[in-house]
Each structure stands twice: as C-alpha cells, then as structure tokens.
Amino acid sequence: MKSLGEQLQAYAAYHHDPRNTISHFVGVPLVILGLFIPLGWLRFAHHPEVPYTGATLFYFVVFVYYLCLDWQVALWQAPFTLTLLWLADRVALWPFRDSLLVFLAAFGLGWAVQLIGHAFEGKRPALADNILQIFNAPLFLTVEVIFLLGYRNELRARSKSTVEPLSGKS
Numbered sequence: 001m002k003s004l005g006e007q008l009q010a011y012a013a014y015h016h017d018p019r020n021t022i023s024h025f026v027g028v029p030l031v032i033l034g035l036f037i038p039l040g041w042l043r044f045a046h047h048p049e050v051p052y053t054g055a056t057l058f059y060f061v062v063f064v065y066y067l068c069l070d071w072q073v074a075l076w077q078a079p080f081t082l083t084l085l086w087l088a089d090r091v092a093l094w095p096f097r098d099s100l101l102v103f104l105a106a107f108g109l110g111w112a113v114q115l116i117g118h119a120f121e122g123k124r125p126a127l128a129d130n131i132l133q134i135f136n137a138p139l140f141l142t143v144e145v146i147f148l149l150g151y152r153n154e155l156r157a158r159s160k161s162t163v164e165p166l167s168g169k170s
Contacts, residue, residue, distance in 0.1 A: 023117025
C-alpha cells in the first residue's frame, strides 16, 4: 500500500487550481452524503445509538484504510464524515421517495460541482485514471485544512507533488 504522502502526491497532480480545490470542499461532502443515503437503506439491525447499515459498514472499512495510511489524519477527518453518516442515516429513514430525491440531488450536485472545478483545472478527475483515488478525496481535503492550520509540516514536505502537471482536458 502506498503511503499517505504518495497518495496525496498522486491526487495533488490533478488539483493545482484553487477553484478546483474549493469545488471539492463543496462537492466531496455532497457525494459522500449522497453515497451514504442508499447504503443507509440497507439496514442490518436498528440500534438506537448506532445504526448497523451498509453505510456504517462501508465507513468502517474506509476508516480502517485511513487509519493504516495515517492515524492522525484519519482522526482529524472522522468527525466530518461521521456527521455526514449521521445526517445520511436520518435521511435514509425518510419515506423512500423523499430520501431518493435527496440522494439524487446531493450525489448529482456533488459531482457537477467537482466537474466544474476540473473544467477550471483543465484536467480530468484523478479517478479517471485510478478509480481508487475516489477514497483519497476526503483525506486530501482534511490534509489541506491541516496544512492551512500549520500542522503536519513533515507530511506537507513528503506530499509535495513532484509529478509534472497532467496535460489534456476532459
């Protein structure tokens, strides 16, 4: 498994334009929310404090992956995704039609906003070359915030993109 620095380096090669990065701060949470809603329809058991759903199972697996990459960044990221998970679980309990509409709106708008960002960037999304990059987007955003707050300078140095900017629009 590649290190977090290597993962961020690969992801950063597609995200140099600040407008693209900003679009991801809107789009990525919307896509995550949208993804969690239909996964929340898959209810294995209902426990008042912790729902056992496809969304919680998916989040747990991805969180373990994040912990393996960098436990500190994973812990910084967790409250944001857990909030989205909680919100999506509330929506998943709504009548199906209403829940479906929120899913379609969040998921569609999230991807549209990010594609607009990539139009500014002039590059296709990273997941066009490696679908697994989709899992790195939340970490990339978390690391951006951590760097803005002045933390993890050693990670910043390791994750600086040495990759030449990609050519071609998509």
